[in-house]
Amino acid sequence: MKVVTGVVGNDIHVVANRLIDLSLQARGYEVFNLGVNTHLEEFFDAAVETGAEVLMISSLNGEAEGWGREVKLLKAKYKNLDDLIMMIGGNLVVGSGNTEDIVARYKKYGFDLVCHQVDLNTGLDLLQDLLEERCKS
Amino acid sequence: MVSDSKEKLLIDVGSTYFKVSTAATIEQHLRDFNKDILDDLRSKCGEIISRFEKDDVHICSSANGGLSTLIIGVTNSFSLKYATNIAFNSGINIIDTILYQDIEVYSLPSDLIDVVIIVGGVDTHAELFSEGLYNYLAQLNYSNLVFAGSAQDAAQIEENLENVVVLPNIVDDRLHIVEEHLKDYLTNLYQQDIEGKEDIKHLYDITANQIFSTPYIVNRALPMIAARFSVANPFILLDIGGATTDIHYSKDLVDDNIVTENEYDRLVFKRLGVYKSKQSLILAAQDNEFVYELLMHLKVTENIFEEQSEKATKILMQLAIFLVLCKISHYKKTYINLKLLAINSIVLTGGITKVLTVEEIEMIIAFFYKKILTSDHNPVTILDSNYDIWTLGAMGNQSCQ
Numbered sequence: 241m242k243v244v245t246g247v248v249g250n251d252i253h254v255v256a257n258r259l260i261d262l263s264l265q266a267r268g269y270e271v272f273n274l275g276v277n278t279h280l281e282e283f284f285d286a287a288v289e290t291g292a293e294v295l296m297i298s299s300l301n302g303e304a305e306g307w308g309r310e311v312k313l314l315k316a317k318y319k320n321l322d323d324l325i326m327m328i329g330g331n332l333v334v335g336s337g338n339t340e341d342i343v344a345r346y347k348k349y350g351f352d353l354v355c356h357q358v359d360l361n362t363g364l365d366l367l368q369d370l371l372e373e374r375c376k377s
Numbered sequence: 378m379v380s381d382s383k384e385k386l387l388i389d390v391g392s393t394y395f396k397v398s399t400a401a402t403i404e405q406h407l408r409d410f411n412k413d414i415l416d417d418l419r420s421k422c423g424e425i426i427s428r429f430e431k432d433d434v435h436i437c438s439s440a441n442g443g444l445s446t447l448i449i450g451v452t453n454s455f456s457l458k459y460a461t462n463i464a465f466n467s468g469i470n471i472i473d474t475i476l477y478q479d480i481e482v483y484s485l486p487s488d489l490i491d492v493v494i495i496v497g498g499v500d501t502h503a504e505l506f507s508e509g510l511y512n513y514l515a516q517l518n519y520s521n522l523v524f525a526g527s528a529q530d531a532a533q534i535e536e537n538l539e540n541v542v543v544l545p546n547i548v549d550d551r552l553h554i555v556e557e558h559l560k561d562y563l564t565n566l567y568q569q570d571i572e573g574k575e576d577i578k579h580l581y582d583i584t585a586n587q588i589f590s591t592p593y594i595v596n597r598a599l600p601m602i603a604a605r606f607s608v609a610n611p612f613i614l615l616d617i618g619g620a621t622t623d624i625h626y627s628k629d630l631v632d633d634n635i636v637t638e639n640e641y642d643r644l645v646f647k648r649l650g651v652y653k654s655k656q657s658l659i660l661a662a663q664d665n666e667f668v669y670e671l672l673m674h675l676k677v678t679e680n681i682f683e684e685q686s687e688k689a690t691k692i693l694m695q696l697a698i699f700l701v702l703c704k705i706s707h708y709k710k711t712y713i714n715l716k717l718l719a720i721n722s723i724v725l726t727g728g729i730t731k732v733l734t735v736e737e738i739e740m741i742i743a744f745f746y747k748k749i750l751t752s753d754h755n756p757v758t759i760l761d762s763n764y765d766i767w768t769l770g771a772m773g774n775q776s777c778q
């Protein structure tokens with residue numbers, strides 16, 4: 241299973257990104273890590289080039305909130321990304337906010353899994369569950 | 378620098394002129410198009426040529442003005458971007474880039490394309506291309522076809538496309554660029570194109586050395602340029618010739634350059650020459666909204682395009698400088714946007730140095746900066762009127778062989 245990951249926008253928090261790379265590999269995923277400072281278009285483009293099934297975006301400084309609104313619009317321009325699993329995690333707002341609201345908002349943006357301030361391993365377990373579910377259906 | 382102190386004869390065959398240089402002299406002659414290049418050379422410089430042995434003669438040529446390419450890739454951020462950069466750095470003109478998923482909506486270029494490049498996918502991905510590609514290519518007029526995408530797709534591509542050359546992927550498993558294979562292929566193709574011309578083949582009667590493309594030779598000279606000129610970095614070098622215009626520039630003038638091998642890149646504008654491609658130069662000029670103002674500034678009217686005079690040639694050359702600067706600025710961005718406000722010197726070489734004075738060139742550059750970049754920036758203009766750059770490149774090149 242291929243995963244494209246990276247930190248969206250002008251966000252330079254790199255520690256989680258390295259951990260995500262290692263943890264995914266440890267779980268047997270093939271990882272394409274775009275690193276920090278990655279534009280939304282590069283994530284989608286990377287999914288096209290690699291044929292990845294999962295896109296795992298991090299945002300630590302909270303700027304994903306700004307990018308989120310563009311996700312659906314941009315993704316609609318691609319012809320072969322309908323089955324792509326979209327996941328996002330980190331600090332998904334600037335400042336603090338109600339987790340339920342945040343999750344709902346990002347789901348509306350088009351994300352399948354939203355992990356606001358969720359520990360990485362918990363997040364990866366959620367991904368596993370989702371993949372198994374999809375496999376069954 | 379030069380390993381062998383024996384005197385060399387250097388010859389550059391352009392689309393309009395040829396130059397012949399020895400340690401003591403440098404001559405330039407207008408070509409006689411009714412003659413084969415070798416006959417022409419012999420009739421004009423027979424005495425000089427006869428003084429040299431084949432081993433000591435080095436020839437380069439830009440007579441045919443470079444190759445054109447169309448690139449088909451699967452994303453803008455990776456395959457298309459990488460291939461575009463590689464093509465640029467091989468001195469190839471990019472006619473168009475096509476994003477594969479939308480291939481049906483692109484119009485077909487009517488010109489014959491020298492080489493079509495297909496790229497896309499990492500090696501662990503497969504089946505990126507299908508009927509859409511084959512249908513498009515079936516309608517396209519091209520001479521060479523190269524595939525440098527996912528290794529898994531190579532077999533299918535070869536099955537469906539005749540005479541396709543398959544190269545290692547330009548995108549590696551970490552989505553990074555691998556430039557050397559495609560770059561070598563394109564550089565060789567350019568080389569073969571030059572050598573394949575009947576006219577050029579005959580030149581092997583007088584040289585035992587490989588005939589190179591002129592832009593390649595000029596590009597090689599750039600790291601050594603300070604030896605001959607007081608050029609302040611960063612600089613751009615414009616080589617405005619009869620059929621094409623070449624721009625060489627320091628890498629730090631672009632933000633988005635991912636190819637790392639050379640310090641200097643180059644761009645070729647195929648139909649921006651003042652002699653052989655005069656008509657397309659005029660068309661490009663008429664397409665530019667500032668040109669009429671520029672003509673007024675130069676105190677001439679559009680009628681000058683109809684004239685055949687020294688004055689008309691001068692104006693065309695001035696226009697070529699202006700149009701080239703426009704093309705590499707944000708105003709008429711082609712593929713590359715150079716940081717023109719950061720340039721400290723503009724070096725000019727080629728036939729233009731025989732026609733225009735420094736003042737006539739500076740006038741155009743000042744006009745460009747004022748009108749297009751609304752700036753008083755004033756880079757130093759340097760004229761390579763003695764073909765020092767070319768000599769430097771040709772000498773440097775033969776010492777490495």
Ligand code: B12
Pocket residue numbers: 250251252253254255256259296297298299300301302303327328329330331332333334335336355357358359360361362363364
């Ligand atoms: C170190 C750090 C920096 C360093 C970064 C160095 C580097 N190159 O990495 C420096 C000093 C450069 C920095 C700069 C800034 N920072 Co800072 N930084 C931190 C700090 C202290 C630690 C981050 C860290 O590495 N944690 C360790 C890793 C392992 O944890 P993590 O990042 O939280 O990731 C975990 C989870 O979030 C999760 N996770 C992450 N991504 C994903 C994705 C998925 C899908 C899943 C499931 C899970 C997941 O997995 C990880 C492990 O469990 C945090 C505060 C904190 N204690 O968290 C602030 C913090 C992230 N920074 C913050 C801010 C505001 C900034 C600046 C804007 C400050 C400024 N005004 O200049 C700049 C932004 C620069 C930029 N362009 O991005 C804020 C963000 C606030 C927000 N979102 O509302 C924080 C939270 C501090 C705070 N409380 O205000 N920062």
